[in-house]
Amino acid sequence: MRPLNRRIENWEGKRVWLVGASSGIGAALAAEALAAGARVALSARRLELLQTVAADHPHALALPFDALDQAAWPEAYRAACQLFGGIDLVVFCAAEYRPERSWEVTPAGAARTLGINLGSVYSGLATVLPDMLARGSGGIAIVASVAGYLGLPKASVYGPSKAALINLAELLYTDLHPRGLDVYLINPGFVRTQLTARNDFAMPALQTPEAAARAIRRGMAAGRFEIHFPWRFTLLVKLVRMLPYRLRFALLAQLAKT
Incomplete structure (x- = not known):
């Protein structure tokens, strides 16, 4: 079977914009891409x-801006294009997470998490897609999470935001692949980052950011x-997602007690 996207085997000279690159998976992926010549x-x-x-x-450009500031996206994109002559791949990796049960959610906290995890991706897409569609090439990579597979305890806002990203990546592929663009949906399990350090429960199959980047x-x-x-780990979660709700809820109820 043919792969759904073009294979990125050679990163030499590839022009990448990585949003959410200051720590965790984003920083590790940036280091991986730079080491490969991007x-x-x-x-x-x-x-x-x-x-x-x-x-x-020498091929890295620090381009700080607030992903929640819609007006800042075009300026940052122009700066990257001015230096690199264009962008081949955009990786949306910015994320916010706080472990909380549904009754602990505040409107302000929910708005911030949804704005960073989901709203910022729409701001980025509106910025980069016109150029990519005009030339008929380019790639979009969206970092979601296995938390988007299920309604997991303590992921009251984070989980729905990642579920939305999964849905978004699927429809983007349908829209953009016929026009020459590649779309990658990245669903990590638990990765040791500043965000997962907030968890007070055991995280199975915990990986380092470097392993995630590889x-x-x-x-x-x-x-x-x-x-x-x-x-x-991810195949097990996918299996649980296939269970009837009665069995799935029983398992999730056990997780909620831990």
């Missing part, structure tokens, strides 16, 4: 962290649409 624009709010990731990489690169090299990892 030119990478690194974006997040905190310039000092971006400069740390970009240090000693898995993403392997998935892109294979041309996969959905890149999920680690398989020993």
Whole structure:
């Protein structure tokens, strides 16, 4: 069977814009791409962290801005294009997460999480898609999560935001692939980051950001649409998603007690 996307096997000279690159998966993926020869624009709010990731990489551009600021996207995109001559791949990795039960959610907290995790992606798509569609090439990578597979306890806003990203990536593929664009949906399991450090429960199959970045690169090299990892965990979650609701809810109720 043919891969759903073009295989990205050679990163030499590839022009990448990575939004959410200051830490965690984004920073590790930036380092992975730079080591493979890509030119990478690194974006997040905190310039000092971006400069740390970009240090000693002549093909890295620290491009700080707030992903919640819709007006800041076009300016950042123009800066990246001015330096690189265009963008081949945009990776949406900015994320917010706080573990909370449904009765602990506040309107302000929910709005912020949804704005960063989902709304910022729409701002980015409106910025980059016109150029990509005009030339009939380019790639969009959306970092969602296995938390979007199920209604998991304590992921009261984060989980729905990631479920929406999964849905968005699927419809983007249908819309954009016939027009020459590639779409990658990235669904990590638990990865050791500043966000997961907020969890007070055991996280099975916990991976490092570096391992996550390598898995993403392997998935892109294979041309996969959905890149999920680690398989020993994500396949189990996919199996639970297939259960009838009566059985699924029983399992989720047990998780809620932990």
